[in-house]
Amino acid sequence: MEYSWDFNFLWGYRELILKGLALTVAFTFGTIALGMIVGLFVGLGRLSRLAVVRWPLTGYVEVFRCTPLLVQLVWFYYALPVLLGVEITATMAATLALSLYVGSFYAEIFRGGVASVDPGQWDAARALGHTWAQTMRRIVLPQAVKNMLPAIMNQNVIQLKNTSLISTVAVADLLYQGAIITAATYRPLEVYTLVAVLYFTVLFPLTRLAVFVERRLATQ
Amino acid sequence: MIKVSNIHKAFGTNLVLRGISLDVEKGTVISLIGPSGSGKSTLLRCMNLLEIPDVGRIELAEWTFEFVAARSKLPSDRVLSQYRSHTGMVFQHFNLFPHMTALGNVIEGLVTVKGMRRVEAEAIGRRQLERVGLADRASERPSRLSGGQKQRVAIARALAMSPEVLLLDEITSALDPELVDDVLAVIRELAREGMTMVIVTHEMAFAREVSNRVVFMAEGSLVESGSPTELFDHPQHDRTRQFLARYTRAGAAR
Numbered sequence: 261m262e263y264s265w266d267f268n269f270l271w272g273y274r275e276l277i278l279k280g281l282a283l284t285v286a287f288t289f290g291t292i293a294l295g296m297i298v299g300l301f302v303g304l305g306r307l308s309r310l311a312v313v314r315w316p317l318t319g320y321v322e323v324f325r326c327t328p329l330l331v332q333l334v335w336f337y338y339a340l341p342v343l344l345g346v347e348i349t350a351t352m353a354a355t356l357a358l359s360l361y362v363g364s365f366y367a368e369i370f371r372g373g374v375a376s377v378d379p380g381q382w383d384a385a386r387a388l389g390h391t392w393a394q395t396m397r398r399i400v401l402p403q404a405v406k407n408m409l410p411a412i413m414n415q416n417v418i419q420l421k422n423t424s425l426i427s428t429v430a431v432a433d434l435l436y437q438g439a440i441i442t443a444a445t446y447r448p449l450e451v452y453t454l455v456a457v458l459y460f461t462v463l464f465p466l467t468r469l470a471v472f473v474e475r476r477l478a479t480q
Numbered sequence: 481m482i483k484v485s486n487i488h489k490a491f492g493t494n495l496v497l498r499g500i501s502l503d504v505e506k507g508t509v510i511s512l513i514g515p516s517g518s519g520k521s522t523l524l525r526c527m528n529l530l531e532i533p534d535v536g537r538i539e540l541a542e543w544t545f546e547f548v549a550a551r552s553k554l555p556s557d558r559v560l561s562q563y564r565s566h567t568g569m570v571f572q573h574f575n576l577f578p579h580m581t582a583l584g585n586v587i588e589g590l591v592t593v594k595g596m597r598r599v600e601a602e603a604i605g606r607r608q609l610e611r612v613g614l615a616d617r618a619s620e621r622p623s624r625l626s627g628g629q630k631q632r633v634a635i636a637r638a639l640a641m642s643p644e645v646l647l648l649d650e651i652t653s654a655l656d657p658e659l660v661d662d663v664l665a666v667i668r669e670l671a672r673e674g675m676t677m678v679i680v681t682h683e684m685a686f687a688r689e690v691s692n693r694v695v696f697m698a699e700g701s702l703v704e705s706g707s708p709t710e711l712f713d714h715p716q717h718d719r720t721r722q723f724l725a726r727y728t729r730a731g732a733a734r
Contacts, residue, residue, distance in 0.1 A: 384575035384634075386530055388589035388641060389565025391557050398592050402579050 267450050273441050280437030281458055287358065287433065288420040294359035295419070299366025304396070306371050317367070324364035330425050332357045337429040354426040362419050369415065373408035374400055406477055413470035417463055424459075434458060481506040481676050482567075482645045487526055487536035489519075496522045497533070498700040504645065507674040511687035514697035515723060520680040523697070524647050527678065528567040529560050541566065541644055565593050568638030572650040574630040576622040582609065582633045583618040589641045601640075608636035612666050628659030635666055645676045652683060664690075684727050688712050696720045 270277070305317045324332065337353035348356075377400045385395040427436035438455040442448045482504045489497040496519045504510050512520040525531040527538065529545065532554060538545045543563050545555060555563075576585050583605050590601035609615050612632035622630055631651055638646060648667065652660045664686050671677065671690045681687050687694055688708040695705040698719050704711065715721045 378575070380571060380573055380575035381577065383530060383569075383571060384577070384637075385588075386561070387528055387564055387567070387569040387571075388637070389561045389593040390589075391561045394561075394592050398588065399577055406579075 263449065265450065266447070267454070269445060269447065270441075270450060270454055273437075276437045276441060277434070277454070277458070280432060280434035281462075283432060284420070284423050284434040285462065287354065287423045287426065287431075288416075291355060291358040291362055291423070292416055292419055294355070295362035295366050298359060298363030299370050302363065302367035303370025304374065306367065307374060320360075321364045321367050324361050325368070329357065329361050329422055330428065332361055333425055333429055350426075350429045350431050354429055354431045358419070358423065358426065361422070362415065365415050366412070369408050369411045370404070372411075373404035376407050377403050409477060410470065410474045413466070413473060417466055417470065420463055420466070421459065481508075481540070482527060482678075483537075483539040484523070484527060485537040485539075487523065487533045487538075489522055489526060489531060489533050496700050497526070499536075500697075500700070500702050502695065502702070504676060504678055506676055508692040509671045509675075509677045509679065509690055511679045511681055511691040511694045512697060513681065513684065513687060513694060513723075514703075517699075518697040519700040520697055521649050524569075524649050524678060524680050527645075527647055528564050528569055529555070530564070530569070561593070565589065565641060566644050567647060568641055568643030568645070569647040569649065570631070570634050570638050570651045572653050574622070574627075574634045574654075576630055576634055576637075578622050581619050581621055582614065582625065582636075585622070585633055586637045586640050589637065594641070604640055605636075608640045609633070611639065612636045613662070626659060627655045628662045631655065631663045632666055635663075639670075645678065646670070648677060648679045648681070650680050650682065652681070684712070684724070696723065698723070 302317045302320060305313050306321070308314055333354060336357040337348065337350060340353065340356075341348045374396075381399050381403065382395060385399040390398065423433055424435040427433050427439065430436065432440075434455055438451050442451045445451070483502070485501045487497050487500045488495075500519070500523055502510070502523070512523065514520055522531060526533045526536075529538070533547045535549050536547050540563070543566075545563075576582075577588065580588065583602065586605040586608050587596075587598070587601040590596040590604060591598060596604075606615060606618060609618055612635055614629060614632055614636070617625060617629060617633075622633070625633065635651075651667075652663055655663065660683070664683070667677070667679070667686075668690055679687065679691070691708050693705055694708050694711040696703045696711060696715075696717075696719070703719050704715065704717050711720070712724065715724060
């Protein structure tokens with residue numbers, strides 16, 4: 261039997277689809293921002309001389325890197341409320357899981373980036389009288405960020421795709437809206453094809469940008 | 481000026497400094513010579529507290545730091561930074577900041593550490609670059625400078641802070657032979673102007689020429705010290721004689 265494709269009915273769902281796409285993008289940028297803050301502090305903390313600082317942070321990074329994001333999402337949504345005895349909305353659980361998950365990866369990127377800066381740069385800055393914070397801000401981070409940029413952009417692309425998992429805890433992202441529309445129209449082929457195309461439309465320019473930035477840095 | 485007493489420093493189980501004392505008077509130049517691994521560079525790095533001694537005392541102007549093995553409470557980051565801003569150091573591998581221009585490197589300490597306005601800092605920075613003969617390279621990135629030029633920018637960077645003492649750590653060791661002279665000329669001029677300097681070097685002829693006092697170190701101890709004539713022409717210890725003989729032979733072979 262020949263399947264007859266028909267994308268026209270999707271126009272009627274444009275608002276729902278755009279709402280889903282907006283939520284996906286908002287979640288991506290929101291959790292990237294939160295994750296970067298977490299990652300910066302954890303990454304720098306892991307370079308501390310104090311084992312009491314290093315160990316818990318290493319624990320956090322390894323736990324979040326070595327468990328699947330889907331498991332974390334479900335755990336934050338179903339298990340954490342029981343443990344804490346408080347109500348956690350799906351949005352909160354999703355934000356928490358996505359930010360902490362990506363934060364553990366950023367932490368490794370930041371740590372590696374900072375560690376890759378020549379120790380002589382520290383010597384020179386400290387000899388001039390820079391404090392630790394001044395050395396970081398003026399000397400080390402500007403150089404480290406250059407080394408880290410390709411890895412960060414790559415992680416951001418992965419993060420946008422990972423947000424699709426939040427549909428499993430009923431956050432109304434692009435994929436979730438797709439499922440709703442499918443349930444109403446019984447036309448999964450068209451719906452999920454459109455969903456895929458929309459993800460691609462957002463991500464493809466981002467990956468091109470990543471390649472461009474990487475080349476620019478390489479030629480400098 | 482700068483006085484260090486009974487400095488001990490170990491890295492793990494490796495004893496690098498075994499009770500070194502040195503008094504550098506204002507306006508004098510002291511050269512530290514000795515085989516690699518004798519602790520010269522570590523002593524220099526202890527002087528500006530880039531390395532924290534395990535034991536010993538360091539005095540410079542109004543600062544006194546006393547270190548008593550495990551019991552000593554480490555000075556805070558702020559105090560250490562304050563202290564270091566009054567000393568200058570130049571490194572073997574230049575350690576210029578690659579993301580800044582030559583002038584940016586020279587004014588970095590003035591702007592960030594001393595909180596000076598950019599315009600004033602740049603005026604000082606340009607004067608210092610002129611002093612090392614690089615006024616025309618102010619807006620170049622370090623990657624576009626030769627080794628000798630990089631090292632002179634590094635010297636200008638240290639001088640811009642008007643340090644009480646300048647610590648030079650094998651500053652010509654990473655340079656091609658033909659670039660060494662330009663750098664040494666700058667140091668010679670500084671010595672003439674009365675800059676207090678402690679120089680770790682393998683350039684024996686230069687040490688003899690520029691120093692008021694030469695110190696020979698071996699295995700973390702100060703073996704002997706004296707005027708250049710005393711130390712180079714009439715060394716008292718066998719260790720010193722052996723060390724110098726190797727240099728004379730190498731020099732003759734050249």
